[in-house]
Amino acid sequence: MKSGGVSYGEEYSRFLQDKMRQLEEANILLRDRLEKIEQEGRYFQEMRIRYEREIKRLRSELEKLRTPPLLVGTVVSVIDDKWVVVRSTTGPQFVVTYTQYVKRDEVVPGAQVALNQQSLAVVSVLPSAKDPFIYSMEVIDTPDVDYSMIGGLDEQIEEIREVVELPLTAPERFERVGVEPPKGVLLIGLPGTGKTMLAKAVAKRTSATFIRVVGSELVQKYIGEGARMVRELFAMAKEKAPSILFIDEIDAIAARRVEDGSSGEREVQRTLMQLLAEIDGFDPRGNVRIIGATNRPDILDPALLRPGRFDRIIEIPMPDRGARKEIFRIHVSNLKLKRSVDLDKLAALTENATGAEIKAIVTEAGMLTVKKNKRAVGMEEFEEAIKKVMARQRQPRSYEPMPVEEMGVMFM
Numbered sequence: 143m144k145s146g147g148v149s150y151g152e153e154y155s156r157f158l159q160d161k162m163r164q165l166e167e168a169n170i171l172l173r174d175r176l177e178k179i180e181q182e183g184r185y186f187q188e189m190r191i192r193y194e195r196e197i198k199r200l201r202s203e204l205e206k207l208r209t210p211p212l213l214v215g216t217v218v219s220v221i222d223d224k225w226v227v228v229r230s231t232t233g234p235q236f237v238v239t240y241t242q243y244v245k246r247d248e249v250v251p252g253a254q255v256a257l258n259q260q261s262l263a264v265v266s267v268l269p270s271a272k273d274p275f276i277y278s279m280e281v282i283d284t285p286d287v288d289y290s291m292i293g294g295l296d297e298q299i300e301e302i303r304e305v306v307e308l309p310l311t312a313p314e315r316f317e318r319v320g321v322e323p324p325k326g327v328l329l330i331g332l333p334g335t336g337k338t339m340l341a342k343a344v345a346k347r348t349s350a351t352f353i354r355v356v357g358s359e360l361v362q363k364y365i366g367e368g369a370r371m372v373r374e375l376f377a378m379a380k381e382k383a384p385s386i387l388f389i390d391e392i393d394a395i396a397a398r399r400v401e402d403g404s405s406g407e408r409e410v411q412r413t414l415m416q417l418l419a420e421i422d423g424f425d426p427r428g429n430v431r432i433i434g435a436t437n438r439p440d441i442l443d444p445a446l447l448r449p450g451r452f453d454r455i456i457e458i459p460m461p462d463r464g465a466r467k468e469i470f471r472i473h474v475s476n477l478k479l480k481r482s483v484d485l486d487k488l489a490a491l492t493e494n495a496t497g498a499e500i501k502a503i504v505t506e507a508g509m510l511t512v513k514k515n516k517r518a519v520g521m522e523e524f525e526e527a528i529k530k531v532m533a534r535q536r537q538p539r540s541y542e543p544m545p546v547e548e549m550g551v552m553f554m
Contacts, residue, residue: 212256212265219251226264228255240264287342293472293497294465295336301456302327302340303347306431310348310384313429324453326421326432328392330439331458334498337435340458341388344433351385353378357394360413368395368413376420376430384429392434398443414443421451461497463489469497473504480520487521491528503527 215228218235226249229235238257240249244264249255254268289299309316309323316323329337345352355375362368379385395413421432434452436442446452461469467489474483492500506527511519 210259213259213262214268215255215257215262215264217249217251217253217255217264220249228257228262228264230257230262236262238262238264287339288346289343291472292336292339292343293468294461295340295458298340298456298458299343301454302329302344302433305454306344306386306433307347309431310350310386310429325450326434326452327454327456328439328447328452329433329435329456329458331437332460332496333437334496335458335460336497337437337458338390339497341386341390341433341435344386345388348384348386350431351379351382352388353382353385354388354390357389357391357396360395360417361410362413365409366412368409369416372413372416372420379430384431386431386433388433388435390435391437392446393436393438393441396434396436396443396446397441414446418445418451421446460494461500466492466495466500469500470504473501474519477504477508478518480518482521483519483524484521488524488528491525492532495532499531503531506531 213230215230215236218227218229220226221237223246224239225237226240227235227237238261240255240263244255244267248267249264255264256266256268257263258265292299305324305327313323329340331337341354353375360368360371360375362371375387379387395410395417397410397414399411399414400407432452439455447455467485470485470488474485488503492503495503503524504527507519507523510523510526514523516523
């Protein structure tokens with residue numbers, strides 16, 4: 143019995159151990175299941191919060207869609223701390239109030255505001271409308287052209303420095319004497335003589351903002367668009383003063399006005415009248431210098447050439463023999479030349495060639511050298527390039543250069 147009792151106790155002990163082991167395994171399974179359920183609960187909680195935010199966002203969007211649109215108006219005058227006079231886009235003027243959320247110093251004459259559709263109360267002040275096309279005309283990168291890269295125009299460089307560069311770099315000289323610096327300068331000359339290069343050199347020498355626009359970009363289809371662009375262009379120049387406004391091919395909008403013409407010509411004339419008003423108008427233009435360039439001064443309107451608008455007219459002449467030699471020296475400075483290359487002879491062979499044509503000749507000579515697989519450019523390549531470029535470029539000129547004195551007498 144004792145042995146049997148011992149055997150019975152051992153069996154009972156093993157039974158209890160097995161039972162405990164089963165309970166522990168069941169407990170572990172339940173814990174795993176509980177942890178899984180808790181994870182699913184957290185996931186569904188996060189999903190609920192996410193969906194509630196999405197529902198809130200969609201309801202906000204629906205409220206925005208249900209909100210009536212606001213009207214755009216312009217502040218005409220401020221009466222007191224509560225009332226202002228605004229002009230709506232439809233035309234009439236209204237005396238309205240503005241909400242407490244609008245800052246008093248922002249409600250000024252000329253500011254664009256949003257108006258409630260029913261009460262016409264000022265709800266908010268809108269940012270000023272700026273044409274991105276106008277602001278893209280600002281030259282951010284400084285041009286890599288210096289006066290040393292322009293040959294044969296020493297007198298013209300000195301004149302443009304006096305008119306444009308000196309008032310920006312040393313304004314105290316003019317204040318000391320009491321003289322007002324010229325407002326603008328007009329560069330005239332045949333194509334390729336260096337008008338645009340002069341403007342680029344001025345942009346590099348001064349720290350002023352350089353704004354470049356081609357006259358044809360101001361010619362627009364709809365009535366008033368060209369005048370608006372001119373107005374915003376000068377507003378940007380005044381905002382970023384000191385600045386230089388370079389109008390290339392100005393004859394595109396400044397041709398002589400005629401009585402009979404198409405609707406397109408009349409729109410160009412409206413743009414010209416806005417340009418004349420901005421150059422020498424009633425409002426002060428600020429520290430803004432204007433450079434105009436054209437190869438057709440014979441068709442310009444007389445009103446553009448009178449003193450007060452373009453105070454100086456600088457003629458860029460065709461380079462003479464000495465100037466052509468200097469231009470050749472500038473453009474061949476980076477080339478490997480043979481000793482046989484004679485710049486005096488090249489200058490003599492390029493009679494009536496412009497600076498742009500000389501640059502094309504140097505480039506063509508280099509291309510011929512590369513084509514022939516030579517190590518240096520020789521006189522033979524230059525002579526061949528001169529024949530090729532001059533034959534291609536030799537076309538009738540658009541006008542015969544007219545002395546500045548005679549042009550001034552013609553427009554008086």
